[in-house]
Amino acid sequence: MTATGVAADSEAAAPAQTISAEDLPAMVAGNQLLCSAIGAAGVDGVTVCVEALLRRHGPVPLVGLDSLPDDALCASVGAVGAFAPLLELPPCGDEFELAVGALEARIGRRLDAVVSLNAAGPNALFPVGAAAALGLPLVDCDGMGRILPLIHQTTYALAGLPVTPLAGASQTGDVVVLDTGSRRADALLRGVVDASGGFMICAMYPATAARLREAAIEGSTSRILRVGGLLTSVSGRGALLAGLARTVGARVLAHGRVVEVAGVGRTEGTRHYPSMPSSIVLAEPGEAGRIIRLEAQNELLLALIDGAVAAAVPDVLCMLDRHKLRVVGLEGVEVGDDVDVLMVPAAPMWHTEAGLGLAGPRAFGFPVSHPSEGGRP
Amino acid sequence: MRANRSTEPLTVAELVRFGPLSRARAFATGHLERPVSGVSLISELEKARQCEPDTVLVVHPTAALGIWALESALRFAWERNASCLVAPSGIAVTGSTQQLAERLRMPLFVVSDPAKSALELAAAIADTEAARARMTTRCAVLFSERENMRDIVGVINTEVPGVTAALLTADGHVLAGRSTVGRDQRNANGDGHRVEVPVPGPGGRPLGTLVARLSTWSPAWAETVETILRLARAPLAASIAGAQLALSHRAVKDRLLLETLLRDEHAAPEADGAAPRPPSPADEGVSAERIAREAGWRIDGSHVAVFLRPGRLDEPGRESATTGVIASWQDAFPRTDLIPYEQGWVAWFTDNAAEPRDVADLVRHRLLSSRIPLPLSVGVGQPGEGMSGLRRSVAEAALAAAVAVRAGGGTIELYAELGPRAVLACLPVGEIADAARILLAELIADPKADVLISTLAAFLDCACSTGQAAARLGLHRNTMLGRMERIRSRGVDLEAPEHRLALHIACYALMSTRQPT
Numbered sequence: 001m002t003a004t005g006v007a008a009d010s011e012a013a014a015p016a017q018t019i020s021a022e023d024l025p026a027m028v029a030g031n032q033l034l035c036s037a038i039g040a041a042g043v044d045g046v047t048v049c050v051e052a053l054l055r056r057h058g059p060v061p062l063v064g065l066d067s068l069p070d071d072a073l074c075a076s077v078g079a080v081g082a083f084a085p086l087l088e089l090p091p092c093g094d095e096f097e098l099a100v101g102a103l104e105a106r107i108g109r110r111l112d113a114v115v116s117l118n119a120a121g122p123n124a125l126f127p128v129g130a131a132a133a134l135g136l137p138l139v140d141c142d143g144m145g146r147i148l149p150l151i152h153q154t155t156y157a158l159a160g161l162p163v164t165p166l167a168g169a170s171q172t173g174d175v176v177v178l179d180t181g182s183r184r185a186d187a188l189l190r191g192v193v194d195a196s197g198g199f200m201i202c203a204m205y206p207a208t209a210a211r212l213r214e215a216a217i218e219g220s221t222s223r224i225l226r227v228g229g230l231l232t233s234v235s236g237r238g239a240l241l242a243g244l245a246r247t248v249g250a251r252v253l254a255h256g257r258v259v260e261v262a263g264v265g266r267t268e269g270t271r272h273y274p275s276m277p278s279s280i281v282l283a284e285p286g287e288a289g290r291i292i293r294l295e296a297q298n299e300l301l302l303a304l305i306d307g308a309v310a311a312a313v314p315d316v317l318c319m320l321d322r323h324k325l326r327v328v329g330l331e332g333v334e335v336g337d338d339v340d341v342l343m344v345p346a347a348p349m350w351h352t353e354a355g356l357g358l359a360g361p362r363a364f365g366f367p368v369s370h371p372s373e374g375g376r377p
Numbered sequence: 378m379r380a381n382r383s384t385e386p387l388t389v390a391e392l393v394r395f396g397p398l399s400r401a402r403a404f405a406t407g408h409l410e411r412p413v414s415g416v417s418l419i420s421e422l423e424k425a426r427q428c429e430p431d432t433v434l435v436v437h438p439t440a441a442l443g444i445w446a447l448e449s450a451l452r453f454a455w456e457r458n459a460s461c462l463v464a465p466s467g468i469a470v471t472g473s474t475q476q477l478a479e480r481l482r483m484p485l486f487v488v489s490d491p492a493k494s495a496l497e498l499a500a501a502i503a504d505t506e507a508a509r510a511r512m513t514t515r516c517a518v519l520f521s522e523r524e525n526m527r528d529i530v531g532v533i534n535t536e537v538p539g540v541t542a543a544l545l546t547a548d549g550h551v552l553a554g555r556s557t558v559g560r561d562q563r564n565a566n567g568d569g570h571r572v573e574v575p576v577p578g579p580g581g582r583p584l585g586t587l588v589a590r591l592s593t594w595s596p597a598w599a600e601t602v603e604t605i606l607r608l609a610r611a612p613l614a615a616s617i618a619g620a621q622l623a624l625s626h627r628a629v630k631d632r633l634l635l636e637t638l639l640r641d642e643h644a645a646p647e648a649d650g651a652a653p654r655p656p657s658p659a660d661e662g663v664s665a666e667r668i669a670r671e672a673g674w675r676i677d678g679s680h681v682a683v684f685l686r687p688g689r690l691d692e693p694g695r696e697s698a699t700t701g702v703i704a705s706w707q708d709a710f711p712r713t714d715l716i717p718y719e720q721g722w723v724a725w726f727t728d729n730a731a732e733p734r735d736v737a738d739l740v741r742h743r744l745l746s747s748r749i750p751l752p753l754s755v756g757v758g759q760p761g762e763g764m765s766g767l768r769r770s771v772a773e774a775a776l777a778a779a780v781a782v783r784a785g786g787g788t789i790e791l792y793a794e795l796g797p798r799a800v801l802a803c804l805p806v807g808e809i810a811d812a813a814r815i816l817l818a819e820l821i822a823d824p825k826a827d828v829l830i831s832t833l834a835a836f837l838d839c840a841c842s843t844g845q846a847a848a849r850l851g852l853h854r855n856t857m858l859g860r861m862e863r864i865r866s867r868g869v870d871l872e873a874p875e876h877r878l879a880l881h882i883a884c885y886a887l888m889s890t891r892q893p894t
Contacts, residue, residue: 260473279444281473291477295445304445307452307477365442367422368449 018059019128019138021051023225027124030228032327033244034120034146034316034344035299045090046122050129053093060128061137063113065218070210073109074139075100077130078117080151080168080189081199086122091171095201096130098169103203106165106177113137115212117154117204118144119220126201127221141216143205145347146316147299151189152182153359155349156205159215166204170196217347223248231326240325241340250344253303253310254292255322256282258337280319280333282341292341294319296330301364303341312361312370314351316344386412386431387505388593389461389484390538395512397497401463401486404470405478410539410593411460413502418495422446425453433502435463435495444468447485448477455481463498465491509601512537516605520612525620529612530554530587533605539592540602544576544613546585558590570594574606576613584617624700631716634672635723637665639768666764674714675727679760680767681736684774686721688752688786698751709743721778723771733757737789752786754778759793776802783889801885810890813883820867827891832860833869834884837877 019027024047031043054060068074077096079086104110114131117123119142131138143154152163163182168189169175174196178185185204193200207215230243244250260281282292292310295302300317303310311317319328319339328339349355351372357363360370390409392398415432419425420439428434434454441447447464451474454462461484464470470487478485488494501508519532526544530553533542543554551558570591578584587606591599669676685706687698699717706715706724715724726736737757744753756777758770773792779802781790792799814821823829832850839845847857861871870876 260471262471277443281471283473283476291448291473291480293445293448293473295443302445304448304452306480307448307450307455309449366445367440367442369423 017062017222019054019062019221019225020059021054024051024054024125024128026225026228026232027128027221028228029231030224030226031121031124032329033227033231033248033250033318033342034224035318035327035329043122043125045087046125049090049093050125050132053096053129053132057132057135060131062140062221063137064140065209065213065216068113068139068209070208072112072209073107074113074115074207074209074212075103075111075203076115076117076143076154076156076205077127077201077203078123079126079199080202081193083122085198089171089197091126091129091201093129093133094173095169095171096126096133098173098175099167099201099203100130100134102167102169102175102177103165103206106167106179107206111136111206113139113209115139115205115216116142116220117151117202118142118147119224120144120147123147124221124224130201130203138221139209139212139216140221141212141218142220143216145217145220145350146314146344148314148359149298150186151202151204152186153363154205155217155347155355156207156212156215157182158349158352158354158358159211161205161207161211161215163204165206166202168192168196168200168202170200172197174200176200217349235325237322237325237340240320241342244342244344248344250342253317253341253343254282254284254290254305255338255340256284256289256292258333258335258339259283261333261335278330280330282339294341295366297364298330300330302361302366302368303343309361309368309371311343312366312368313364314346314355314359315370316346318342318344386414387502387508388412388539389433391508391512392433392498392501393486394536394538395515396501396508397494398461398463398486398488401488401494402466402470404475404485404487405482406484407479408482409461409484411484412593413460413498415502416495416499417459418492419450422449422453425450425457428453428457428459430458431460433461433463433495433498434459435491435498436465437491438465438467441465441468444471444474448474451478451481451483451485455483459483461486463488463491463494465489505597509597513601513604513608517608520609523612524616526613526616527553529609529616533589533609537589537602537605540589542587542589542606544585544587547583552585558588570599572599572602572606574603574610576610578614578617584614587613620704621700624703628699628703628717631672631714632718634665634669635716635718638669638676638764639718639771675725676764676767678727679729679731679762680725680727680770681731681733681760682723682725682758682767682770682774683736683740684718684721684723684756684758684771684778685715686754686756686778686782688754688782688788702751702753706744718771719775721775723774725767725770731760733759733791733793737791741789754781754784754786755789756781757789757791773799776800779803804882804886806886806889809882809886813887816879816883817867817869817887820864820869821887823863823867825863829860829864829867830884830887832857833864833880834888836861836871837881837884841871841877 028043028047077100100111114127114134114136116127127138143156157163163185164179166178166185166189167175176192178188180188226247227244230240230247234240234243241252258280263278277297280294284290290306293304294300294317301313303317319333320342321328322338322340328337350359356370356373361368388409389411392413393403393409412431413433415429416435417428417432418435418437420437422440425434434450436447436450441464447468451462463486466487466489516532516536519536520529523529523532530542530544533540534555541555541558543556543558544552546552572589572591574587576584576587587609589602589606591602666676685702702722703715713724713726715722740755756774758773758777761767761770776799777790777792777795780795780799781788820826820829835846835850836843839849843857843861844854847854865871
C-alpha cells in the first residue's frame with residue numbers, strides 16, 4: 001500500500017469544521033470511490049484504530065490551507081506498504097507520534113498541522129488519526145487525489161517539494177529516518193517496510209503552508225466526506241450518479257456485465273512497481289454491445305472501449321454495482337457482476353505534461369496517450 | 378497486361394489460403410476479402426496510428442505488452458482501415474479479444490514470429506503473380522486426385538478464396554457444387570461477378586457450364602479463376618465419362634444376369650421347393666441365382682416388381698437413355714438396383730410388408746417428381762414370394778407398364794387394378810388401328826367419327842344393349858338409336874356375331890391411338 005487522496009475540487013472547500021468519530025462511516029464510504037477499485041474493503045481495523053484515537057483525543061479540526069499562516073510547518077502523514085499486513089495487524093495508534101516525533105527531531109521544529117499524503121483508501125483515515133493523536137489540525141488537502149503506488153507520485157513532488165526527510169514508525173516501535181533524494185526514497189523505504197512487517201506509518205514532505213498552496217490538491221478530505229454522504233444516503237442509481245457527477249465530476253464511461261476476470265503476466269511496464277497486473281472485461285448488453293477492458297496493476301489504470309483508450313491513470317476509474325449501488329473492488333469483482341464504469345477526473349495538475357510523465361499511463365508501462373493528450377504520442 | 382496485373386493486390390483470403398498466413402491461428406475470419414497492398418511492422422504501439430490503409434498491420438512482440446495492447450492495435454487497425462492484424466503468439470487471445478476482432482470485422486492472425494511473417498508477407502504481396510500461380514498449381518494437383526464430379530467442384534469451393542462454384546446444366550440444374558450459384562443465374566441479377574466455362578460431355582456435346590461467382594472482382598483475379606475452371610474441365614469430363622462407362626458396363630452385366638435369372642421357370646428350386654429339376658437349365662439357374670446373391674440382389678422373400686418404360690410409344694431407343702435413367706433411379710433409391718430388361722427397366726422391392734400401392738406412391742414421389750432425362754411410365758406388379766414370385770411380379774409389372782405407356786409419361790399403373798385389361802396391353806394397337814382405318818374407312822370419314830366410334834365401343838361394351846350404352850354415355854335413348862342408325866348407314870354390320878370381337882378390338886385400337894384433343 002502507499003497513499004491516498006481526492007481529485008480536483010470544483011467547489012470551494014467547506015469552512016472550518018471538525019472530524020469526529022461519527023464522521024468516520026461517511027469517510028470510509030467516500031474513500032471507496034477514489035481507491036481505483038483497490039482497498040475498497042477491509043479497512044475496519046484502521047477505522048477502529050482511528051475511531052479510538054478520536055474518542056480519546058476529541059474531534060480533529062479540518063482547516064483550509066488558506067487559514068494557515070505562510071510559515072506554518074506541515075508534514076504529510078500516511079501509511080506506506082501493503083494492504084494485507086494492514087488488514088492482519090492494524091496500527092495500534094502510537095505510530096503517529098513516533099513517526100512525527102522523529103521527523104520533528106530531525107528538522108528541529110514542531111509541526112503546526114498534519115497534511116494527507118493521499119486522501120483515499122486507508123490513507124484518508126490515518127492523517128485524521130495522526131492529527132487526533134498529536135492534537136494538531138488536519139489540512140484539507142492531499143498530494144495525489146487517489147491511490148498511486150510510489151511515494152513520489154504526488155503533486156507535492158511535481159511542485160518540487162522533497163519527500164525527505166522522512167520518518168517512519170512500525171507497529172513494533174521501529175523508527176527510521178530517511179534523508180535522501182525523492183526518487184530513491186521509495187526504494188529505500190520499501191526495504192525497511194518489508195523488514196518491519198509490511199507497512200509503516202510515515203511522515204514526509206515537510207513544508208510550509210505557503211509552499212503547499214502551490215503543491216497540494218485542496219479540499220480532498222472534505223470531498224471524501226461529501227461523496228461518502230452520497231453513497232450512504234442516496235438510494236436511486238440516477239440520483240447517485242448525478243450526485244457524483246456534481247461532487248467529483250464522475251462520468252459513466254460504459255456499463256456492462258463482467259465477462260472475464262484474469263490475472264495477466266507481469267510485463268515490462270510493471271516490473272518497477274510493487275503490483276500485480278490483472279485485467280477485467282465487460283460486455284455491454286445487446287448484440288451491438290461494446291467491449292470494455294479494464295487494465296489494473298493493483299489499481300485500475302486503463303479503460304479501453306473496443307480497443308480504444310477511453311480513460312487512463314491518473315484519472316480515477318472505478319466500478320459501481322448497478323443494483324447494490326456500491327463500489328466494486330478488484331478483490332471482490334466476479335464474472336456476472338453488472339456494473340457502471342465511472343471515471344473521476346484527476347486534478348488539473350496531473351494533466352500537465354510533467355504530471356502525466358509522473359503518473360500517466362506511460363509511467364505504468366502503457367505506451368498510450370492519455371485521452372487528455374488528444375492523440376499526441 | 379502483366380503491368381496491369383501487378384497493380385492488383387492480393388486479398389487477405391489469398392494470403393491465408395496460399396500465403397504466409399496459412400499457418401497462423403486465425404480469428405474473425407469472416408471478412409477476408411480485403412485487398413492487401415503492403416505490410417506495416419510496428420515495434421511501438423503508437424506507431425499503429427500511422428498504419429497505411431489496406432496493409433497488414435504486424436505487431437512485433439515488443440509492442441505487444443499485453444492483451445490490451447493487442448486490442449488497442451486492433452482498434453488502430455480498424456481506424457486506419459488496415460486489412461488485417463498479425464500478432465505474436467506470446468499473447469494468449471481470449472474470447473473477448475476474438476469478439477472484439479469480429480465486432481470490428483478485423484481479421485486477427487497469431488503467428489510465432491511476427492517479424493518473419495512480415496518479411497514473407499512483403500514478399501508475397503510484392504509478387505502476387507507467384508502467389509496466384511501457387512494457388513492454381515495446388516488446384517490442378519487436387520483436381521487430379523479427385524475422382525467424382527462433386528469432389529472436383531468441391532476443390533474450387535474450398536481452395537479458391539471468395540469463390541463459390543457449381544456445375545450447371547443448360548437449364549440451370551445444379552449437377553455439383555453450391556446451389557446458390559445456380560439460383561443467381563436464375564435471378565440473373567446477382568450482385569456477384571461470374572466466370573463461366575463450358576464443360577464438354579463424354580460424346581463431345583456440351584454437358585453443362587462450370588460457373589464461379591466471385592465475391593471480389595478484378596481482371597487478373599477473374600483470369601486466375603477462369604484458368605482454374607479450365608483446369609477443372611478435363612477432370613470433370615473424365616469423371617463423368619468414367620461414371621457413365623461404369624454404369625453402362627454394369628447395366629449390361631446386370632441385364633444378362635437378370636435375363637438368365639428370369640428365363641427359366643424351374644431355375645430356382647430352392648425358392649419354390651420344386652422337387653425334381655431338369656439337369657442343364659437348372660444348373661444354369663442355380664448358378665445365376667448364386668451370382669445374383671453374390672451381386673447383392675435380394676431374391677428371397679416377398680417382392681414387388683416395378684417396370685419402367687419410356688413414357689411414349691414413339692420414344693427413341695431405350696439403350697441411349699439407360700445410363701441417365703439408372704443414375705436418376707440410384708439417386709432416388711440408392712439401395713435398390715434398376716436393371717435394363719426387355720423394353721424398359723426392372724427393379725424390385727423386397728420387403729414382406731411391401732404393398733404395391735405404397736411402392737407406387739414411393740416411385741411417384743421420389744422418381745417421377747425428380748429430374749429424369751425422359752418421361753417414364755411405370756407398372757407395379759403384385760407381391761410374389763421367392764424367385765417364382767419375382768418372375769410373376771416382373772411379368773405383371775411389365776403388363777401394367779404396357780398399359781401405363783398408353784396413357785403417356787408419368788403414369789403409374791398397378792397390375793392388381795387392371796384385371797383382364799392387362800391382356801389388351803399386349804395388342805399391337807398401332808397395326809390394328811392401321812387395319813381398322815381401312816376396315817372402317819366409311820365410318821371414319823364421317824364428320825362425327827370420334828363420337829360414333831365411342832358410341833360403337835360403348836354399345837359393344839354393354840353387350841349390344843342400346844339402353845345400357847345410352848345410360849353409360851349419358852344420352853337419351855333416341856339419340857343413342859339415332860347414332861346407331863348412322864353407324865349402320867356407314868356400312869358397319871352389327872348383327873353378325875362373328876364380326877363383333879373384330880369390331881370391338883378395332884374400336885379399342887382406334888381409341889387408344891387417338892391423338893388427345
